[in-house]
Amino acid sequence: MSIILDLATHSEPFVSVTDIATYWQVNRSTIYRDIAKGALTPHYMPSGYIRIAIEEARAYGKPHE
Secondary structure, eight states: OOOOOOOOTTOSSEEEEEHHHHHOOHHHHHHHHHHHTTOOEEEEEETEEEEEEEHHHHOOOOOOO
């Protein structure tokens, strides 16, 4: 887990649901809802965790709860 200081310059290719929710100041359930409705594409890591591609998060912008 890495703290996102600026989405535009974040260097990792994927971000966790928790990290992006914290950055956008929304509840994690908002991110999961956006995944469920197809607004964000989940990437399943070998560990079983869900990640969001940083490029997709940049393009999507902050969701509204």
